[in-house]
Amino acid sequence: MSFITGVGLTAFGRHEGSSSLDLMSKAAELAISDAGLKRSEIDGILCGYSTVAPHIMLATVFAEHFGIRPAYAHAVQVGGATGLAMTMLAHHLVEAGVVRHVLVVGGENRLTGQSRDASILALAQVGHPDYEVPLGPTIPAYYGLVASRYMHEYGVTEQDLAEFAVLMRAHARTHPGAQFHDPITVADVMASKPVALPLKLLDCCPVSDGGAAFVISRECTGETGVRIAGCAQAHTHQHVTAAPALSELGAEIAIARAKAASGLAISDVCYAGVYDSFTITLAMLLEDLGLAARGEAAARVRSGYFGRDGAMPLNTHGGLLSYGHCGVGGAMAHLVETHLQMTGRAGNRQVRDASIALLHGDGGVLSSHVSMFLERTR
Amino acid sequence: MSGSKHALADWTTGAEAIVYQCCRTCGSLQYFHRSFCVACGAPDPEEKHASGEGTVYATSLVVRAATPETRAHVPYIIVLVDAAEGFRMMAHGDNDLSIGDKVTARFAPFAGRLVPYFEKVKS
Numbered sequence: 112m113s114f115i116t117g118v119g120l121t122a123f124g125r126h127e128g129s130s131s132l133d134l135m136s137k138a139a140e141l142a143i144s145d146a147g148l149k150r151s152e153i154d155g156i157l158c159g160y161s162t163v164a165p166h167i168m169l170a171t172v173f174a175e176h177f178g179i180r181p182a183y184a185h186a187v188q189v190g191g192a193t194g195l196a197m198t199m200l201a202h203h204l205v206e207a208g209v210v211r212h213v214l215v216v217g218g219e220n221r222l223t224g225q226s227r228d229a230s231i232l233a234l235a236q237v238g239h240p241d242y243e244v245p246l247g248p249t250i251p252a253y254y255g256l257v258a259s260r261y262m263h264e265y266g267v268t269e270q271d272l273a274e275f276a277v278l279m280r281a282h283a284r285t286h287p288g289a290q291f292h293d294p295i296t297v298a299d300v301m302a303s304k305p306v307a308l309p310l311k312l313l314d315c316c317p318v319s320d321g322g323a324a325f326v327i328s329r330e331c332t333g334e335t336g337v338r339i340a341g342c343a344q345a346h347t348h349q350h351v352t353a354a355p356a357l358s359e360l361g362a363e364i365a366i367a368r369a370k371a372a373s374g375l376a377i378s379d380v381c382y383a384g385v386y387d388s389f390t391i392t393l394a395m396l397l398e399d400l401g402l403a404a405r406g407e408a409a410a411r412v413r414s415g416y417f418g419r420d421g422a423m424p425l426n427t428h429g430g431l432l433s434y435g436h437c438g439v440g441g442a443m444a445h446l447v448e449t450h451l452q453m454t455g456r457a458g459n460r461q462v463r464d465a466s467i468a469l470l471h472g473d474g475g476v477l478s479s480h481v482s483m484f485l486e487r488t489r
Numbered sequence: 490m491s492g493s494k495h496a497l498a499d500w501t502t503g504a505e506a507i508v509y510q511c512c513r514t515c516g517s518l519q520y521f522h523r524s525f526c527v528a529c530g531a532p533d534p535e536e537k538h539a540s541g542e543g544t545v546y547a548t549s550l551v552v553r554a555a556t557p558e559t560r561a562h563v564p565y566i567i568v569l570v571d572a573a574e575g576f577r578m579m580a581h582g583d584n585d586l587s588i589g590d591k592v593t594a595r596f597a598p599f600a601g602r603l604v605p606y607f608e609k610v611k612s
Contacts, residue, residue: 231555241501242521243579245602247551247559252567255549260569263547263588307567308550352520352569352579 113202115337115485116212116328117146120447122288123321123435127223131161132176134218134322138440139177142324147332148212150177155210156184157197159217159439162233163224173216183210190237190474191386192344193217194323194443195481199342201327211329217439218322230318237475239350251307251315251389253351253476258309258391264357265398269309271409272390273300276313276432278412279387282419283429285460290319290435300390314390319435323443325450335454336488340467341373344481351476361480362399362471369482375467377401380484382452382465383423384445386473387430396471397425400482424462427452442472453487495522497536500605505596507541507605509576510534520576541594542573543607545586558600565599568592570607582607 119141121134129137135158143150156179158170166172170184183204189196194217201213221230234250261267277297283289295313303312326332327339345364348354370376383402387393397408402423403416411417417425428434428448431441451457452465470483498504501522510519512526512534519527519534526534547569554560568582570592581597581604590609597606 228555231553235555239521239579245501245600246567246579246581246604247554247556247562247565247600248549248567248579249551249553249555251553252549252551255551256547256567256569259549259588260547305550305552305564308552310549350521352577 112329113205113339114328114331115325115339115450116332117142117144117148117326118447118450119145119324120288120444121322123319123437123444124290125223126220126320129220129320131164131219131224132173134220134320134437134440135173135216135324136177138218138322138324139214139216142326143214146212146326146328148326150179153179153212153214153326154182155201155204155213156181157201157213157215158186159193159197160186160188161219162230162438163220189479191388191442192472192474192479192481193439194446195342195470195472195483196344198325198327198339198446198483199344199481202339202342205327205329213327214324215327216322216324217443219438219440220320221437222318222320224320227318237349239352243350243352249307251310254389254391255307255310256351257395257477258389261357261391261395262309265406267394267406267409269301270297272314272394273297274409274412275387275390275393276300278417279426279430279432282427283433286428286434289429289433290317291433310389310391316388316431316436316441319437319441321435321437321440323440323447325443325446331488337450337453338486338488340375340484340486341369342481342483343368343372344479346479349475349478354477360399360477362396362473362477362482365480365482366400366471369484373484375484377469379467380469381423382449382462382468383425384449384468384470385425386442386445386471387426387432388436390432392473393430395477396473400469400471419460419462424465427457427460427462446470449485453485495536497538500596500603503603505603507539507578507594508536509539509572509574510536518574518576520578539572539574543570543592545588545590545592545607546571546577548586548588550584562599568607578605580605580607583609
């Protein structure tokens with residue numbers, strides 16, 4: 112068994128003057144304290160990467176900076192799927208008895224530590240260096256390509272995609288830590304500046320500063336236990352040129368494996384935290400995961416299904432689209448929010464029931480996937 | 490980056506050509522150059538010139554570019570094209586291309602290089 116015993120999340124947005132290590136430390140401190148542990152009790156560290164401050168040994172750098180001498184430590188890099196991939200590894204490490212309490216941490220001053228162009232350029236390098244990058248694509252363009260095809264095959268419209276941006280903004284408005292609080296409408300999304308059509312500015316997550324951390328432990332440390340019930344990955348390609356058909360993408364493979372690992376079904380799930388780098392990402396993943404029928408996710412948004420009071424509350428913190436995206440920490444915020452919901456600590460955002468939750472992360476261009484079921488044990 | 494030697498020059502090295510590879514053992518096609526077949530692992534796949542004919546699979550019109558060199562070209566369309574030979578490639582093209590269009594390649598300058606550029610076949 113493994114439990115998520117503590118979570119920590121900073122506000123996302125501008126943290127002028129904070130380094131990546133500062134943001135990682137802040138989140139780590141919150142998570143360890145939330146778990147009711149002392150730093151000295153942490154014997155494993157997994158951390159992500161920082162595009163602002165790349166380092167070949169970031170976990171060791173962080174451990175020294177933070178004041179921990181762990182028995183196990185290294186960085187993990189799977190793009191947007193890094194947070195959940197680290198959590199999956201931590202789950203296996205504690206189950207195998209390698210360590211007792213793993214600190215999983217990500218943080219980056221991606222907004223104020225470099226120019227927005229530098230961020231966009233750094234991220235575009237996930238493209239193939241010989242066959243894609245010379246064509247001047249951007250991350251929104253890679254996802255724009257996928258969006259055009261998905262819309263073509265399943266009759267999804269730009270207005271449909273806009274619904275996801277509106278929903279994430281509505282959720283972010285009730286979280287003080289979110290980067291954006293101004294309400295938006297479908298018309299606002301449609302009228303926002305074109306970035307890589309069919310994607311417009313409000314279809315894209317922002318660049319943020321922020322940090323997030325969790326503690327994964329062999330035993331429960333608090334009153335309410337949140338257990339990792341099962342998780343799995345799938346990696347079908349790296350480059351969008353080499354991606355399989357839409358019906359063969361990794362989310363469907365990962366969720367099938369996670370269902371087998373956990374013994375749970377989608378019908379058991381009552382809260383979802385799903386990666387939403389772009390509106391199209393969220394639309395596709397919800398349908399690939401089986402949280403909506405093919406081409407029908409937007410209709411479910413319109414009907415309130417994914418709202419706070421709906422049947423399947425989704426990303427109640429506002430997701431990457433409106434809470435913000437600071438790199439590795441971005442998608443970790445989904446897990447932090449899920450944990451708060453599962454332990455009844457989400458305040459004015461609290462949903463009725465979050466006893467079983469599904470998390471899903473995606474890295475690259477729908478390249479690497481991690482699906483994870485969490486279950487409240489008491 | 491791909492490292493292994495190319496027998497035929499293509500646009501990635503400045504030549505006006507699109508080159509793909511065909512496995513001599515299993516017949517699989519691949520566009521990203523390697524010294525082996527990605528399907529069966531057999532060494533030394535045969536290099537072939539593509540006709541430049543194909544069908545548009547996906548499109549995205551880039552309006553916000555990330556470098557001064559690429560910004561000079563906005564808006565420019567990025568397309569994925571399914572080549573007649575059976576492999577998929579990324580390229581540029583006429584900004585009004587849509588999914589399903591039959592296209593043919595020429596080459597155009599972009600940000601200091603030569604890139605494949607697809608135009609609609611006149612029917």
